[in-house]
Amino acid sequence: MPCAGWRLRRGQKPVLFHIAAGARIVAGTALVAFVVMLIVLREKSIADAPMLPVNFAHMDHKSVSCIDCHHNFNDSTGLGLCFECHKTDPAIVALIEEQFHDLCRNCHLEKQALAEDGGPTRQCFACHEGDELP
Amino acid sequence: MPTLALICVAMLAIILLPRGLPAAGFLWDFFNGLGFCGLAVLIALAWDSESPARNPRLRLHRNLAVVSSILISGHVLGFLVWDPTVIEYLKLRAPLYMLAGIGGYLLVVLATVSSFPTPRRVLYRGFSRFRQWHLIVSVAAILTSVWHVLGTNFVINGILHSLLFCLLVLSVPAYAYGRRRFTASLTRSAPPLSDDLADRQGITSFAACLALAGVYAGAKNLCCFT
Numbered sequence: 001m002p003c004a005g006w007r008l009r010r011g012q013k014p015v016l017f018h019i020a021a022g023a024r025i026v027a028g029t030a031l032v033a034f035v036v037m038l039i040v041l042r043e044k045s046i047a048d049a050p051m052l053p054v055n056f057a058h059m060d061h062k063s064v065s066c067i068d069c070h071h072n073f074n075d076s077t078g079l080g081l082c083f084e085c086h087k088t089d090p091a092i093v094a095l096i097e098e099q100f101h102d103l104c105r106n107c108h109l110e111k112q113a114l115a116e117d118g119g120p121t122r123q124c125f126a127c128h129e130g131d132e133l134p
Numbered sequence: 135m136p137t138l139a140l141i142c143v144a145m146l147a148i149i150l151l152p153r154g155l156p157a158a159g160f161l162w163d164f165f166n167g168l169g170f171c172g173l174a175v176l177i178a179l180a181w182d183s184e185s186p187a188r189n190p191r192l193r194l195h196r197n198l199a200v201v202s203s204i205l206i207s208g209h210v211l212g213f214l215v216w217d218p219t220v221i222e223y224l225k226l227r228a229p230l231y232m233l234a235g236i237g238g239y240l241l242v243v244l245a246t247v248s249s250f251p252t253p254r255r256v257l258y259r260g261f262s263r264f265r266q267w268h269l270i271v272s273v274a275a276i277l278t279s280v281w282h283v284l285g286t287n288f289v290i291n292g293i294l295h296s297l298l299f300c301l302l303v304l305s306v307p308a309y310a311y312g313r314r315r316f317t318a319s320l321t322r323s324a325p326p327l328s329d330d331l332a333d334r335q336g337i338t339s340f341a342a343c344l345a346l347a348g349v350y351a352g353a354k355n356l357c358c359f360t
Contacts, residue, residue: 038226045227052222097229122158122288124219 046094051087052128060119069103138178138198138339141306142346145174148298149289149350157354158288161216166289167347169209173279173303175202175343176242180272180307184314191327197336199246205343206239231285238278245271276307 067074072085086096104119104127111118120126149170157163179198182191213220223232245268248257258264280303284290290299327335 042226045225049227052219122162124217124222128219 043094047090051083055127055129064107068107137181138175139342141177141181141302142171142174142343144302145170145177145299146346146350148295148302160351160355161212163351163354164347165209165212165216167350168205168212168343170283170289170350171343171347172202172205172209172242173276173283175199175205175339176272176276176279177303177306180276181310183272183310191332193329193332194327194335196246196249197332198339199242199249201336201340201343203243203246204340206242210239229285231282234278234285235282238275238282241271241275241278245275273307276303280304 061069070082072079086092086099092099105121108118108121112121175198179195179202182195182198184191214224222228224236226233247253248271249264249268254264258267280300283299284296290296
């Protein structure tokens with residue numbers, strides 16, 4: 001945003017000019033520092049975010065092969081539960097939303113496009129209301 | 135007004151193209167429709183942009199800006215109230231395209247509020263300063279909105295679809311800018327609008343946009359556009 005008083009007016013003294021230039025440099029540096037701070041805070045808040053509750057039931061997914069979701073059963077990523085890796089491994093924790101949304105919603109979307117029964121595609125509360133089902 | 139109608143219809147046609155994604159429930163699509171209408175009004179505003187000395191339709195420009203701000207507020211608040219999990223997208227950790235959406239919303243509100251005389255005089259020193267920043271803020275608002283729409287991947291899907299959308303949304307402002315810059319003014323010759331008429335047109339546009347969002351949601355959900 002433009003700030004009143006930074007511009008050199010006609011007839012202004014050179015001293016004032018230097019002050020005005022200095023003020024601009026300070027303001028510019030402050031802006032850059034603020035943006036860097038935002039970026040750092042963002043990284044940190046992604047890593048620290050508590051997990052949203054997820055309403056997922058294996059009962060609804062009997063038609064899906066285990067491997068389609070439990071990719072670690074047959075690739076070499078290791079053993080364990082999804083979130084033991086995806087919420088703790090710093091290399092992938094920032095991707096959790098994108099990867100899980102793609103996995104869950106893309107399949108539901110494909111089913112819907114074929115006019116078959118599928119799960120929720122958009123409404124957040126349908127997946128995130130968080131009642132624990134088996 | 136005819137411009138706004140044309141832009142809205144073109145946008146509706148593009149987002150309802152067969153490549154569009156399946157419906158997601160009436161309310162969900164309605165709130166999205168509000169967002170799209172808000173963007174359509176932004177495009178119409180770009181078309182209508184002209185320096186005020188030459189623009190006899192300035193009051194309409196201002197009214198439409200208010201309409202756009204209200205539509206986008208409806209888009210944001212609607213989702214927040216109806217599906218509170220969306221609050222996650224207001225946090226700093228939200229995906230960048232969501233932050234872009236919030237930024238775009240704030241820019242639209244800023245561009246609107248800062249052009250009323252009192253805030254304008256507080257914020258900007260001199261009218262040419264205001265015009266310069268008004269242009270920058272408006273263009274930034276449109277660009278961040280486009281980022282938001284394409285990034286969410288909720289409605290527009292696929293490269294061709296995205297390109298069509300960009301073509302509509304970016305070519306109109308670019309054309310309007312070129313016209314103003316390099317050729318004679320379009321609106322100078324337009325008949326002036328009385329304040330009354332401008333206000334009535336603003337209200338009509340708002341009602342039409344609400345109806346259009348409803349039609350969009352209804353069409354998507356009832357007629358099984360996939």
